[in-house]
Amino acid sequence: MTSVLTVKDLRVSVENKLILKGLNLEIRQGEVHAIMGPNGSGKSTLAYSLIGHPKYEIEGGDVLFNGESILELAPDQRARLGLFLAFQYPVAIPGLSMGSFLRRAVDATRGGGKSNGSGRPSLPIGEFRKLLNEKMELLQIDKTFTRRYLNEGFSGGEKKRAEILQMAMLEPQIAILDETDSGLDIDALRVVSNGVNALAGPQMGVLIITHYQRILNYIKPDFVHVMVAGRIVASGGADLALQLESEGYDRYVRQAAAS
Numbered sequence: 702m703t704s705v706l707t708v709k710d711l712r713v714s715v716e717n718k719l720i721l722k723g724l725n726l727e728i729r730q731g732e733v734h735a736i737m738g739p740n741g742s743g744k745s746t747l748a749y750s751l752i753g754h755p756k757y758e759i760e761g762g763d764v765l766f767n768g769e770s771i772l773e774l775a776p777d778q779r780a781r782l783g784l785f786l787a788f789q790y791p792v793a794i795p796g797l798s799m800g801s802f803l804r805r806a807v808d809a810t811r812g813g814g815k816s817n818g819s820g821r822p823s824l825p826i827g828e829f830r831k832l833l834n835e836k837m838e839l840l841q842i843d844k845t846f847t848r849r850y851l852n853e854g855f856s857g858g859e860k861k862r863a864e865i866l867q868m869a870m871l872e873p874q875i876a877i878l879d880e881t882d883s884g885l886d887i888d889a890l891r892v893v894s895n896g897v898n899a900l901a902g903p904q905m906g907v908l909i910i911t912h913y914q915r916i917l918n919y920i921k922p923d924f925v926h927v928m929v930a931g932r933i934v935a936s937g938g939a940d941l942a943l944q945l946e947s948e949g950y951d952r953y954v955r956q957a958a959a960s
């Protein structure tokens with residue numbers, strides 16, 4: 702079955718301020734969507750709302766995974782269904798090594814094959830190590846990283862790579878990448894994009910939140926959406942990103958203000 706994430710007329714407030722004002726979006730496994738939009742338009746708010754961050758208050762609308770509302774589910778339950786978010790600002794966890802973090806995350810999302818989980822069996826340690834080595838090679842991450850504390854002292858680009866490594870290990874059905882390209886050097890951008898492309902395709906749908914058209918040269922979007930003031934105000938194909946890059950958001954911002 703092809704999984705699908707449906708966002709219906711979603712309204713979300715943060716600290717009593719309405720940020721998402723009726724947002725509609727549908728992402729199928731295998732599709733690549735990009736969202737672009739001015740600072741503060743609510744892109745990260747959408748990402749956090751989809752994974753169930755408690756700070757983001759759902760005021761209306763619905764989020765469906767394969768036709769069933771996930772709004773009542775905790776973030777870890779959503780992860781087990783196959784939803785993943787790569788954070789715009791990954792947090793450091795001193796005292797927790799990247800290796801054990803990944804091990805626990807993989808175990809938790811697989812749910813040991815129980816019916817409330819993804820139904821996938823947990824990975825024996827040998828297979829886990831093999832998979833981790835494969836994915837680290839794909840993302841050109843130094844082996845010593847698994848022993849370092851999660852994100853502690855990682856450079857900006859290393860943190861973004863670590864997020865994608867986590868994605869690669871969890872093999873989600875729908876992945877949301879919040880500005881994963883920001884802070885990556887030119888070579889790292891290509892490596893990370895290759896990593897995403899290796900997983901995208903039939904198994905995974907991707908929502909790429911970005912400010913720059915450049916990453917979309919590597920990860921070809923099927924759909925590009927423009928987000929302004931908490932709504933998607935325009936959608937198109939890959940060429941829409943090029944148009945935005947040259948023209949900016951002015952037209953859309955004025956339209957949104959007028960309506």
Ligand SMILES: Nc1ncnc2c1ncn2[C@@H]1O[C@H](COP(=O)(O)OP(=O)(O)OP(=O)(O)O)[C@@H](O)[C@H]1O
Nearest residue numbers: 715716720738739740741742743744745746747756
């Ligand atoms: N936890 C929070 N507390 C207070 N305000 C918040 C919080 N999260 C988001 N907001 C507000 O919601 C609005 C949308 O923020 P959001 O981070 O979703 O924007 P964005 O589109 O991701 O911007 P950027 O492109 O700069 O990352 C902003 O005005 C922001 O200040």
Ligand SMILES: [Mg+2]
Nearest residue numbers: 744745746789
């Ligand atoms: Mg953001």
